[in-house]
Structures are given as C-alpha cells and as structure tokens.
Amino acid sequence: MSDSPTGLKAQLRSDLTTAMKARDALRSSTIRMVMTAIKSEEVAGNVARELSDDEVVTVVTREAKKRREAATAYADAGRPELAEKESAELAVLAGYLPQQLSDEELTALVAEEIAAATAAGKTGKAAMGLVMKGVRGRTAGKAEGGRVAAEVKAQLEA
Template sequence: MAALKDRLRADLTQAMRAKDEVRKATLRMVLAAIGTEEVAGSQARELTDDEITVVLTREAKRRREAAEAFRTGGRPDSAGQEDSEAAVIAEYLPQPLTDAELDEIVVAAIAEAGAESPRDMGRVMKIVQPKVLGRVEGAKVAAAVKSRLS
C-alpha cells in the first residue's frame, strides 16, 4: 500500500473537517487522477509512491500552465485559484533540486554513460530521470544534459 496515497486520503479527511474548500477540492482531484491511473491499461493495480509522485508532478504542471494561460487571458482570479491548487499539490512533492544539484547529477550520469556527444543524450537521460523523479521538470533536465553534451 502506498504511504503517499494514505497521507493524501488522511489530509482530505482533515480538510473536510476543517472546511478548507481549496484543499479539499484539490486533494479530491489528485486522488481521482491517481485512481484513473490505477485502472488505466489492461490490469488494475495499486500505484507505488514513485508512480504517485509522477501523477502529482503532472497535475502540478497542469495547474502552473493553466494559471499562466489564465493570466495571459486576463483572468487573474482563475489564475489565483490554479496557483492555490498547485501550492497544495507541491506540499506532497519532494524538495525541488537546485541548478547546482541537477548539474552534479548530470555530470555524474555523463561519466557513467561514457557520453561524448549530443547523440548520447538518450543514454544519459535514462540514468538521470530516475534520480530526479518529481524533483525537476523533464524539459529542464533535457536542457541541462544537452548543454553539457554540446
């Protein structure tokens, strides 16, 4: 059983008791996304904490993108709602990596893979991705790897 999912459920119950509408709605949405992911595919199964972290990362990214779209569209009230939801989700994600920490991981992965050119980017990404899971966006990782290999 995933400890993170249990924590989300317990926090949902607590938010319902506290009548915290934003937290309650956000946690329900996250638990629904996890449930959808669990039944997706050919066989229903319980997600691990790492898989739940991937779902949380995806949902947080969606909220940030939606907030940006609302700001661009001149709807600051809706952007604020999305920012609030993203903040709730962020509480359940691991601490983000600093640029220096990411660079250190990328350098070690390049050495481990024996990468020398941008053509080796895939091998390096396979090493780096599990180490940074949920702590930094994939595009930022790709950019860091690409800059080191160029």
C-alpha cells in the same frame, strides 16, 4: 486490488478528511482532484491495481505540471483570478511532492551522467538520450523534465 493504501495515498486521504472538517474548499477540492487521478490510473489497463508510492508521486507530479501550465496560460490570457486559483492548487500539490533538486545538484548530476556517457563512447548530441535516461532515473520526481533537458542540452553544447 487490496484496500491497504500506500503511504502517500493514505496521507492524501487523511488530509482530505482534515480539509473537509476544516471546510477548506481549495484544499479539499485539490486533494479530491488528485485522488480521482490516482483512481483513474489504478483502474486503467486490463487489471485494476494499487499504485506504489512512486507511481502516486508520478500522478501528483503530472497534476502539478497541469496546474503550472494552466496558471501560465491564464496569466498570459489576462485572467489573473483563474491563474491565481491554479497557482493555489499547485501550492497544495507541492506539499506532496519530494523536495526539488537545487540547480547545483542538478548540474552535478548531469555532469556525472555525461562523464558516464563519454566513457561509454557517446559524445555531443549523440549522448543526449543516454544522459537523459540516466538523469531521469536518478531524479525521479525531484526535477521537472524540461528543466533536466535544458541542463543536459546546455552541458552537451558547452
């Protein structure tokens, strides 16, 4: 495993140092949490390895999803102070994620994949897996899986 971090990982380390110097407790604890998740991912499996930028984005996306779900759960349980903390952590993580696709961009992308699946002889619900695979490969961190699935389902049923 090399010591030269990927671009995003290096950015996280630099931002952690800056947050610690500024005594920004929320930012430093959030970045520490995501760095721990990255390190866990690197040492998982039989061989330790350095994650690529795309893999780091995947880890950050997964951590952001956890914060979003926790914020919703806390809000539903009547714990606004905890929901607010999770939302604040989510806002920090969002700064490290790629710009999300707009609804129009996602709709167009799904329509293209449906057209490709139709050309391959798949239609209706049978095309769902093929379309999801194609869209997921093209969105890579730019659209949440649930949002993509809902759009694919809506267009296939239309």
